[in-house]
Ligand SMILES: O=C(O)COP(=O)(O)O
């Protein structure tokens with residue numbers, strides 16, 4: 001990471017959440033399948049949900065509905081979304097787990113006093129309980145969810161907002177994420193971006209998505 005920052009460390013690291021720090025798909029898939037079942041629709045399972053995460057909860061529900069139902073009207077969408085919100089609230093930290101190496105890397109970055117923030121497209125109402133459930137909330141004084149601001153990734157607004165809040169230049173911040181949305185947002189904000197290949201990028205390889213670097217373990221951020 002130092003080579004990206006000419007021998008020093010970034011003054012702010014903005015982490016994506018789902019697919020970067022946390023494998024949240026098992027719980028998202030449970031909530032989606034419970035929602036579909038309650039509407040008399042077929043379930044879709046984890047493998048499909050893994051391809052659909054990354055553009056927020058309402059897009060996830062829309063993608064699941066499109067997969068199972070030839071006709072989707074706004075009433076079905078509305079009911080499905082409301083049920084999904086309830087179902088996911090009930091299970092969001094049941095099976096979700098930090099990826100290997102994440103806790104150790106966060107502890108070491110925290111010990112080096114590098115400010116860290118969360119920039120996720122997950123609704124903020126789910127983000128805080130998930131961070132608390134995984135016992136990593138204390139690392140992140142600032143947390144932006146997909147509905148915290150008028151626009152979410154790939155729009156650069158959340159990143160720009162944090163960069164301004166911390167009073168730094170875009171090239172002094174670093175985005176770390178698993179999807180093309182993270183990379184597009186970072187590019188539009190003018191900040192460097194490191195990607196991880198183990199998360200959710202809509203079934204596409206992240207290696208061709210234009211990150212400055214791809215790392216397999218967040219521990220590499222300390223090298
Ligand atoms: O809810 C989502 O779409 C996932 O969000 P994230 O990958 O931006 O954390």
Ligand SMILES: [Mg+2]
Nearest residue numbers: 016018019178
């Ligand atoms: Mg992600």
